[in-house]
Amino acid sequence: MTVGVLAVQGDVLEHARALELSGARVRPVRRPEELDHLDGLVIPGGESTTIDRLCRLFDLHEPIRDLIADGLPVYGSCAGMIQLADEILDGHRDQQTFGGIDMTVRRNAFGRQVDSFEVDLRIEGIADPDRPFRTVFIRAPRVERAGAGVEVLARVDDAVVAVRQGHLLATSFHPEVTDDHRVHELFVRMCREARGAPAQRVTSVADPADEGSRTA
Template sequence: MVTPRVGVLAVQGDVREHLRALTLAGAEALPVRRAEEVERVDALVLPGGESTTIDRLTRVFGLREPLRRRIAQGMPVYGSCAGMIMLADRVLDGHPDQQTLGGLDITVRRNAFGRQVDSFECDLDVTGLPQEGGPYRAVFIRAPWVEQVGPGVEVLATVAFHGADHVVAVRQGNLVATSFHPEVTDDHRVHAFFVDLVRQAGSIGSRPEETPQAVPVPGRHDDGEGQR
């Protein structure tokens, strides 16, 4: 079985946690912090963290346009929490100058579930995940939710909150996003789902084979989306 090379955007957020989960899911996982490293991976994870900070640092490090180009070319990308916001085409309650990478035809509401003290866990039925192990125990930390989806977007999971169901996991082609943080749990089914998607996408090996230079992996500066 071919091992996909999956990068984790390493400018801020839950980088180490995603690297570990991807490795356990069967990928070659490496941090991505430079523009040239974007070209050396088959797929990418946009981690949870703080979306305005991630947005700003992708521009500071010259990553924004390389990332947008690879997404437009069909590179598989998975975004968790702040990563979902970075993939969304439209953001509600964002900062006035906030930008996203786009690609997912969704509208997300930033900090929709509340602040840090409102963080919670719940069991979810997530379409596409193996049933072995039962419902997925999802961790929500200052999470967004999806308010609108385009016609090409598949809803993978919803959660009931204050009497209404809200979309918290979606897929559109090679793009996947969740409001919750699978990287902070020991259940790696979401990462395995994404690694399988990367294999099925057929783009493994299309990137240059040079060994990327080692880069420092930032620690977790934020557990979720929004300000403390």
């Protein structure tokens, strides 16, 4: 499987490493032609307004919207979740998203950079969901409204922080900065299913319980 990582801004290298360890080939995407023949695409965390501006500057915005509409599996983390939302609360004037997930998100819903935190969560759909996943939240969004077709995969208290709608996956948190790759394995599995390829067993590198505390 070849999975692209949108490489205009954000945690590109971290996502690339997690995808490779989950059984995918990785292609950085900075130009429209690099979107050709992908089995999936990751939109990394970073700054959503910067990602939006650069994608329009580099003529990536419309091609990505078209691929989402055509059924390409896409995963967005943090700012990537914002980019996959059909609606943003408190967005900048003229800010646009790729859309695709019937949800409304609020930017920076958990506070500023100094309010970053970690928490163990159960995430539906990943391998061994009863084993806690250590999640890292950095200036993270939250889902304020999820449409009827949106599956909620994880919450922090009452806040929805991971969702799936068909071929689209989004998380408020940053799994790419941990050594637990089960979210990326789920996405690679989604790409294989969309392509009709046989499943490939991948063993996660580490149990998050063994990671200890991280500093965001």
